[in-house]
Amino acid sequence: MRSSEEPEGFDGEASNTSMISGASSPYQTTTEPVHSRNVFGGIRCDMEYLKSHFGILKVVEVVLSLIAFICIETIMMCSPCGGVYFFEFVSCSAFVVTGVLLLIFTLNLHTKVPHVNWSLTDLINTAASTFFFVLSSLVLACMNHNTGAEIAAVIFGFLVTAVYGVNTFLAVRKWRLGNGSQRAPQSNDYMRARTASRGEMEARSDLA
Template sequence: MRGAAAAEDLEGFDGEASSTSMISGASSPYQPTTEPVRQRQGLCGLRCDPDYLRGAPGRLKIAQVVLALISFICIETIMECAPCEGLYFFEFVSCSALVVTGVVLLMFSLNLHTRIPQINWNITDLVNTGLCTFFFFIASVVLAALNHKKGAEIAAVIFGFLASAVYAVNVFLAVKNWRINNRQQNSRQTSDYMRARTESREVDHRPEIQCLDG
């Protein structure tokens, strides 16, 4: 009888302990907050990069998108044209520049370019700005030569030249940064090579290390 009573007491103690641990685990201030924090970190993967937007590349990209958008709106308000080749070419250039530059701006401002490391985004941005500079300038010249002195056409030409100038500044800064990065990389490689040669010469002048290695 005493053994049965002791067994029942042990079972009751185990049940109370397990229920107490469950209650304490449920009321713990750490357990319910760990999972939402992980979810918030996963949702915050798309975050804006204010440093990029405040820097020169981000400001130039915003200016390019705005000028391309204004140029496209100006050219879309023209209802009659003869000939229309210059207008159509300017429309295509402004629309393409707006879309591609807008995508590049989103990729850099939201840090999405780090998720696709297979693409060299700096070279992609340089090629895009170079092409936009050239084609915006050509399209503005053609539209200025073939315009009918309408307000929308004159505004499109002005904003087209402004856009080509902003793109040209971006190309200049991108090439300058690319040269600086290449120079730093070459100097780093040279210093690593010289350090490796110095270490190899020290090993050659210490025969005890050669004996240990042998």
């Protein structure tokens, strides 16, 4: 009788042990739902930027660059064509680059890449566009056949040059203000570190 009861007790203890170990096992399956990450959660249309000075200037630059490009594309015959090709390249490049920057700033995509100095990027684009637009417009004004499309392209070229010039001035001021605000905390931290180290040296000299 004793031998027949011992397996039952052993089996009971084994079953209880397995139940306890199963209940306390860290590898239990969970029924909690897994939430998918919303990759496009931070992308939204920033209407405040579009209403700002930079947003309005960007929109005007894109529109005028596109009009200037359309005007130069309507020219069917030219001789020489160097001025036409140069103006065509400048207007197309300005339209594409400025349009991409406008899209990035409007959708707040620049916040996804904080390592890029976007103020300096905007400054370089506006300054380069101002220089090349005024140069290409002067070249086209000197090398044209007085057709309506060429005259219209020159007019819109100088108009967009003026807009880019204003944007360059504002971008330079914004970039300087940004650098000044970054240097101020660094200088304050440096002065605090020097003050703390000087206090430690004075305390050590008093103890000596």
